[in-house]
Amino acid sequence: MPRFAANLTMMYNEHPFLDRFGAAARDGFKGVEVLFPYAFPAAGLKARLDEHQLTQALFNAPCGDWAAGDRGLASVPGREDEFRRSIDTALEYARVLGNRRLHVMAGLIAADQSRERHREVYLKNLAYAAQAAQADGITVVIEPINTRDMPGFFLNRQDDAQAICAEVGASNLKVQFDCYHCQIVEGDLAVKLRRDMAHIGHIQIAGVPERHEPDIGEINYPYLFELIDSLGYDGWTGCEYRPRAGTSAGLGWLRRWL
Incomplete structure (x- = not known):
């Protein structure tokens, strides 16, 4: 039976966070999962988790300046x-929240930049993050x-x-298998899940192509x-989608799985 986690960044936007x-x-x-918890003190978030008997399934390490266009730091030369500071911050939050899955975003690469250089930086940064998180x-x-x-x-492909x-x-370094992203880039989801399951650390879902509830789309x-x-x-399956209307009203798809 799947264990579903609500993504509170995308879902329930009709409520204050x-x-x-x-x-x-x-x-x-x-x-529950969130993209970035850092606008709120970790202790306050932990109190909400405890009050409602929820598990923090996943969040992202700080990605740089999102408003300025950053989408992660892990592969970006010179940063x-x-x-490393972002990993330190993320682990501080993870310890308080009891979180056991940390998503590290790769970042962007321009057309005129060296992919080999980005990959070299990516490998070194991921080794650092994994070692820091292992304890x-x-x-x-x-x-x-x-x-x-x-x-x-x-990073675009599962392989x-x-x-x-x-x-x-x-x-302790694995792949986050987002069915929405994989379907858009590659498709053939079932074959890839069978091939890679031993090294998948988290799964996410959304309808394709609109990224709404998973009961509509291809x-x-x-x-x-x-x-x-x-x-x-036996891990969590994150519901990382944008509800078509009210979040609760759109959860008919979930009833059979609860």
């Missing part, structure tokens, strides 16, 4: 010190993201992400949920 924890719990969610039992995950939504993002993890060689999620169960995945 701190009220979204309670709204998700009332709808039956047992876990290695900033990347706390935290798994670092990297996510291929489609270039329609995020033009210029360094490349798996190769990078293998090259780093850290047992992906057969009931089939995939059964496949994922049969492959022995």
Whole structure:
């Protein structure tokens, strides 16, 4: 049976952020994820988790200046010190929140920049992040993201992400398999899930192409949920989608799985 976590950055936007924890719990969610928790003190977020008996399933390490266009630091040459500080900050939050999955965004690469240089920096930074997270039992995950939504993002394909993890060689470095991004870039989701499941650390879902609820669009999620169960995945499945209207009203798809 899948364990679903509500993404509180994208879902429940009809509520103030701190009220979204309670709204998700009332709808039956047992876990939550967020993109970036750093606008709020960790202790305050922990209190919301405890109040509503929720597990923090995932969040992202700081990505640089999002408003200025940053989409991660891990592969960006010249910002290695900033990347290390971002990991320190993320781990401080993870310890308080009890979070065991940390997503590290790769960042952007311009057309005239060296892909080999970015990859070299990426490997070194991921090795640092994995080693820093290991003492706390935290798994670092990297996510291929489609270039329609995020033009210029360094990591786009599942096979490349798996190769990078293998090259780093850290047992606590895995791939975040976002079905939405994978369908847009590659498709063939079931084959990739079968091929890579042993090295997948987190799964996310959304309808394709609009990124709404997973009961509309070109992906057969009931089939995939059964496949994922049969492959022995016992982690969280993050609902990283933008509701068509009210979040709670759009959760009819979830009822059969609760």
